[in-house]
Amino acid sequence: MKMKNILIPMLMIAPLMSSSNVLALDINNRVASAINSEQTDDINNWMPDKNVQNTVRISLGLSSSSQITKDMMNQLNTFTADSEVFKSFDGLQYAHNLTKLSLVNCQLPENFQLSFFAEHTPNLTELRISNCNLVSANLTGYISFYHINKLDFSNNQITGTMSDFNQIGSFMTAEEVNLANNQLSGGLPFEFPDGIPGIKVKQDDVTIKVNGSWDASDNFISAQDLTGNPISYNQLVVSGEVDPTTPGIYEVIYKQDFHNTWHNYSYKKLTVNVITDLTLKVKNTTLFKGDTWKPTDNFDSATNQFGKSLTVDDLTIKGADLVDTKIPGIYKVNYQNGTLEETTTVTVEDYILGDINRDGLVNEDDLVAFADYLNTGKLPTNVTEEYIKHAGNLDTGGTDPNAINEDDYLALIILLNNQ
Missing domain, CATH: 2.60.40.10 (Immunoglobulins)
Structure with a gap:
C-alpha cells in the first residue's frame, strides 16, 4: 500500500467497507432525515451546547444561532473548533454531509464516543481530534469511516497497541495519518486484504411466509478475521429473535468481536420480514x-x-x-x-311519501297499513321497516326517517282528504 505525506508514527490501514455496514448507515440516515422534518423544535432542545451552536452558525454564515434548523444542518460541510469546551455534540447527528471535522485543544464532552460521528456523519474525509485528551475509552464499539483520507489523533492519551487502532471497525485507507505523542505500543500493523474483516450473508433483507422456517445460520455464508482467516458461524455473536409464527419485522445482527483493548467489533445487520396473506x-x-x-x-x-x-x-x-x-x-x-x-x-x-304498502299508490289501504304498523309493528307484505320509516315520515317530508309517530299518521289522513 502506498502512503503519502507520512507523519510519525505512521499507521497503514486498508479499506474494510462492507455493503451491510453501508446499508446500516443508510438506514440511520433515513431515520434521522425523518426526524429532521420536525422544524418547530427550539434549537436549545436539539442542540443544547452553545459552543456547538456558535461553531455551526459561523460555518453556515448566519447572524444568529436561532436561525439554524435541522434541515439546514445538511448544508454543514465543515465543523472546526479550537480551544473550545464542549458538553454535548447533540445536533451534529443531523449534519449528514459533514466532510471535515477538526477539534484542536478542545475539551470533549464527558463519556464522548467517536462512534457518534461514525454513525451520523459517514461522509467525513478529514478527521482531526488533536490535543483534546482523547483516550481509549472514547474509541469503543462500532466505528466505521469509509472516506477518510486525513486522520490526526496526535497529542492525546490513547493507550493500547498499534494493531488495536486498526481494529476500529471498518476503518479507511488514509493518505495522511498522525498518531504522534500517544501511548501506543507495538510496531506497524499489517496490511489487510480488501473487504477484511467481513461477514457475508445470503440476503440483507429476508422475507418468509408466516409459519415458514428460518434460522440465522441458514442465511450465513462466511466471515473472516482481521488476518483473512475464516471464522465459523459459531464464533459470531448472533442477536435478535425471529418468531416465524407471528407476522412482523425483525432485526438480526451477526457480530464479530475483535477482543482487543478497545472492545471494537464489526457486524452485519439484516431485516427478516415475516409476512402473511393480505x-x-x-x-x-x-x-x-x-x-x-x-x-x-x-x-x-x-x-x-x-x-x-x-x-x-x-x-x-x-x-x-x-x-x-x-x-x-x-x-x-x-x-x-x-x-x-x-x-x-x-x-x-326510491320511496313515495304515504305509500306505506309500497304499491305505487297513496290511498286508504296505506292508512290501514300505517295504523297496523304504529299499533303492533306489523309490516305489509314485502315491505321493510326501513322503507316504512322513510315513506311514513310525512310530517317532516322524509327528512327524519327515525321519528315516525302519530303525527305522521295524522299527516297521511290530511293528505288523503286533500286528494
Whole structure:
C-alpha cells in the first residue's frame, strides 16, 4: 500500500467497507432525515451546547444561532473548533454531509464516543481530534469511516497497541495519518486484504411466509478475521429473535468481536420480514334517497402483510365520489388492498311519501297499513321497516326517517282528504 505525506508514527490501514455496514448507515440516515422534518423544535432542545451552536452558525454564515434548523444542518460541510469546551455534540447527528471535522485543544464532552460521528456523519474525509485528551475509552464499539483520507489523533492519551487502532471497525485507507505523542505500543500493523474483516450473508433483507422456517445460520455464508482467516458461524455473536409464527419485522445482527483493548467489533445487520396473506372484507349496502353514505359503510375489515388491521384510509377506493344518494340507482364502489380487490354495490332506493304498502299508490289501504304498523309493528307484505320509516315520515317530508309517530299518521289522513 502506498502512503503519502507520512507523519510519525505512521499507521497503514486498508479499506474494510462492507455493503451491510453501508446499508446500516443508510438506514440511520433515513431515520434521522425523518426526524429532521420536525422544524418547530427550539434549537436549545436539539442542540443544547452553545459552543456547538456558535461553531455551526459561523460555518453556515448566519447572524444568529436561532436561525439554524435541522434541515439546514445538511448544508454543514465543515465543523472546526479550537480551544473550545464542549458538553454535548447533540445536533451534529443531523449534519449528514459533514466532510471535515477538526477539534484542536478542545475539551470533549464527558463519556464522548467517536462512534457518534461514525454513525451520523459517514461522509467525513478529514478527521482531526488533536490535543483534546482523547483516550481509549472514547474509541469503543462500532466505528466505521469509509472516506477518510486525513486522520490526526496526535497529542492525546490513547493507550493500547498499534494493531488495536486498526481494529476500529471498518476503518479507511488514509493518505495522511498522525498518531504522534500517544501511548501506543507495538510496531506497524499489517496490511489487510480488501473487504477484511467481513461477514457475508445470503440476503440483507429476508422475507418468509408466516409459519415458514428460518434460522440465522441458514442465511450465513462466511466471515473472516482481521488476518483473512475464516471464522465459523459459531464464533459470531448472533442477536435478535425471529418468531416465524407471528407476522412482523425483525432485526438480526451477526457480530464479530475483535477482543482487543478497545472492545471494537464489526457486524452485519439484516431485516427478516415475516409476512402473511393480505385480507379484505367488504359488503353491499342498501339505503334510501336522502340518506347519508360513506366508504366505511361498505367496509368490514382488512389487514396488511404483517397482519396489522387497516382502516378505509389505508385502502385505495374508486367510485365513492360517484355515489349520489339523492338519485336512486345502483352504484359500484371498488376497494383495493395491495393486490386484493373487491367491488361492492350501493343501492339507493326510491320511496313515495304515504305509500306505506309500497304499491305505487297513496290511498286508504296505506292508512290501514300505517295504523297496523304504529299499533303492533306489523309490516305489509314485502315491505321493510326501513322503507316504512322513510315513506311514513310525512310530517317532516322524509327528512327524519327515525321519528315516525302519530303525527305522521295524522299527516297521511290530511293528505288523503286533500286528494
